[in-house]
Amino acid sequence: MITQEKYRTTVKELLANGTIKMAIGYRPGSTSDRRRPLFIRTSEEADQLVLDSTCITNLSGYLVTEGLLSDEKQVGIFLRPEGIRSINILAAEYQLNVDQIIIFGFDSTGREVRALQGQTTGDFSALLSEIRENPPLTTKEPLLERIEKMNAKERFDFWQQEFSRCIKCYACRQACPMCYCRRCIVDSNQPQWVNTSSHTLGNFEWNVVRAFHLSGRCVQCGNCDRACPVNIPLRLINQRMANEVVDGFDHFAGLSPTQEPVLASFKKDDTETFIL
């Protein structure tokens, strides 16, 4: 509660003195355990701000809403550590200018929510390095470990079963801060690269394309997993790929706004003879 009150005051001050034009946070949802994204532009709207352990959604995707940052004014946003990593990746991929972002950092343990010290992404670099060294326990999920033990055939069958429920609503894509493409490959229909049908092939095409596209970019915020209306455990795919990128390239995504994107950068002295 104290953290929430402090942040309400901070947001009001920054709005009043013109530092920020908007803050993106959370407000109560339609049931007691739900929170909704909130766009704060006035002091009255700041009074609706809620900050507690149920504020889970990674809000960073809203920052790349068309036109929001084009006036070069600053915007505040409530972020957990993984959200701060998202901001760094978006900056590294030239989607936003970190100088325009004021971070209201927070994290929670159990039901306790606490503020993270700092306002710009640089202020959190020590924290992010610490997370890299001691990743949260979610990286060792029992289901993920079970899948790791499967042979290729069993793993294929597992995912085929999971993907069979996919209805191609693309909630995973829309909820993902990294899916900012103006035109997604599945929306390209001349030619139609990816089948729109939600049959086995179409569902595999979509989910596998997305998994590869997020490799080295996903911060495991879980937005896709929570958004999926048919409960496909999407976090597991992305977690697996993130582990792979750490193992293969020593790349922990989102450490700083200048970190080179691992699969979109090129080095002349690369020892690999083949570049995909």
Add this chain to the structure above:
Amino acid sequence: MTRILFSDKLDNCVAKWRSAGLTVIGPVQGESLSSYATVEKGTDLHLGLVLPDRSLKELFFPQTEPMLSYTIKKNEIETADFTPPSAPRIIFGARPCDASGLAIDDPLFGWDYKDEYWFQRRNESVIVTIACTKADDFCLCTSLKLAPDSTKGSDVLLRSLDKNRGWLVEELTDRGREAFAIISEYLQEGSEPALPTVEVPEKFNLDTCVTWLQNPENFDSKFWKEISMRCIGCASCTYLCPTCHCFDIQDEGDTYSGIRRKNWDSCSFALFTMHTSGHNPRSTQSARWRQRIMHKFNYFPGKFSVNSCSGCGRCSRQCPVDMGITETLQEISKL
């Protein structure tokens, strides 16, 4: 004298219907999702769910469906039609909102073109609905002038007895009577009181909302932008909706052979209205959300005299950003 179907006879009934050639379908809780699915025994049915995660619509209007196959040869083009295989079935344990959803869509699918896929399945399905004795925070049938015991779209309505002992049977259509004639040996005459249906509070005044929506001045109201600011533009509300019915037609294959399919599509997507020129008449998410609400409560009733919403609440229940029809109409009724 009413007839009663006791729960302990359900297995017999399912077996009897199956031996009469009917596929039996009902609510089933899977490992991570509930839906209407084929069952072999009465005990496979999960009749205690408020309602399945997925709606009944997809059994009539599948998310992807082949329409025809084509092969282009040197001097001729061969095509073959796919029509849904004849499969008489009984859906046991539908919820009134899901059954109503089908009735709402009937005039749409039979309007200027009679959709044979929809109607073949409609004509071959017996819908046995169970009146609701429980609801959750998202149920809103009463706000849509429907009820937890609406008979709309149903062939038989069942009302639950206490302690899950069974149901009072109300046969509503000839199709329902025929299906229950098959199991008449398992029905008993009786006159027990049924459990009361659940009280679903009215969440908004529909007439007030419709009047506001019908006023052309409100088409450009800034309300639309405000209410949909957090909409992320996924299609989960439309795809889980028991009445949303938009689809796209796609050819899958190559120049010489392939399959033409009918796939769900959604007004939530920018691509839905994108013109070949690149111009998009619904270029913003707020315009798309406005379209969804206007379509359900203004355009559709204007054409078919019925709202395109049966109050199941799935749109709000599943929304990743906690939006939905309930919130939007509640806010409109306050304007």
